Amino acid sequence: MELPLRCRCGHVQGVTDVSAGFRLVCYCKDCQAFARFLERPDVLDAAGGTDIFQMPTGRVRFTAGADAVRCLSFSSGIFRWYTECCRTPIGNTAGPRFPVVGLIHSFMDHEAAGRSRDHVLGPPLCRIYERSAVGPLPPDAAAPPSLRLFAGRAASLFGWWLRGLGRPNPFFDDRGAPRSVARVLTPSERAALNGVNGV
């Protein structure tokens, strides 16, 4: 199932196949700090959650504006990608060898085809890191992950790796280097971004 990808201003575009993946909502502090760093609080839901679709990296392809793709690292081995043009979050990756990208809803252009996110991706399967939520979760929030979901996800990820679905990797070159030099936040920058969280 093809889905167009597009940053808010349209400079960066791409296409993806969302036939396999896991939709979840992440309430972790780093995801919130990422939105804050980009000055895009609109990406988060009312409780600070980020709507993410974890899918094979090789199924994401940039078709325009790849020069504006930037990388941010919170020093925990997670590479967070966004567009420099309009500061749209693209997604999160865990290094060149992990065949998964957590694509963020803000970069998916469901509206282009007049379809809702739920229609294209199905409802979120679970929520994670809800202890970092900044407000009450909506009554219809997805449940925490079950053991069964964890196991199924692990098996799928292993399958993607076996089938080589992590490649071609649009975020890392063949030597495993990020295609855009990762900007690593200093501890004080990070503290400043997280600090707002406690208010």
Ligand SMILES: [Zn+2]
């Ligand atoms: Zn843009």
Ligand SMILES: [Zn+2]
């Ligand atoms: Zn997160």
